[in-house]
């Protein structure tokens with residue numbers, strides 16, 4: 001029989017955060033109303049420099065930590081998590097990299113299923129202003145030149161400027177032919 005887990009006060013959330021946006025920030029604030037601290041997994045950590053995953057794990061780490069600190073939030077842990085090629089092994093992989101946690105917050109059906117099957121409590125998050133606050137729509141706006149800075153925390157806009165992320169994304173749309 002599985003050992004009962006000790007209460008930790010910690011919640012777990014995972015995302016690709018390509019980039020970290022206002023929707024992520026709002027749900028993290030909500031999660032912190034119900035939990036003492038949050039572990040934020042930076043998923044697909046090995047990917048960068050593609051249209052779906054333009055930013056490195058280090059750049060995403062900086063986006064999240066700077067945004068949260070700008071809001072006066074310090075009770076978080078950031079853990080880069082590379083994908084593994086076996087879904088049944090993924091939760092154990094996450095557990096091997098993170099401090100213990102009591103519950104998982106996600107809207108991703110695969111993440112929900114895998115954690116539920118491992119015995120975790122899984123809660124959903126309310127989707128907020130999904131038309132603008134989604135990584136996919138923000139990446140499209142960056143490429144097309146529409147306003148995207150109002151959809152992300154100020155720190156994220158500054159980091160994307162600092163790393164010349166706009167040029168990176170636009171160049172990724174070009175083929176070599």
Ligand SMILES: Nc1ncnc2c1ncn2[C@@H]1O[C@H](COP(=O)(O)OP(=O)(O)OP(=O)(O)O)[C@@H](O)[C@H]1O
Pocket residue numbers: 014015016017018022023024027105106107108125126127128129130133134135136137
């Ligand atoms: N606007 C939002 N409101 C509430 N939760 C959100 C919002 N956007 C993303 N989330 C949730 O945050 C978690 C991590 O999301 P993720 O990093 O995939 O962002 P995304 O905006 O969905 O990105 P992409 O469009 O690139 O897939 C997921 O569980 C996702 O459902």
Ligand SMILES: NC(=O)c1ccc[n+]([C@@H]2O[C@H](COP(=O)(O)O)[C@@H](O)[C@H]2O)c1
Pocket residue numbers: 014015016017042043044045082083084085086087090107108110111114
């Ligand atoms: N087998 C695996 O490596 C596996 C399984 C489920 C989720 N994940 C990762 O968890 C993250 C989920 O985040 P999203 O909700 O943003 O899609 C992604 O980075 C995804 O690749 C990985």
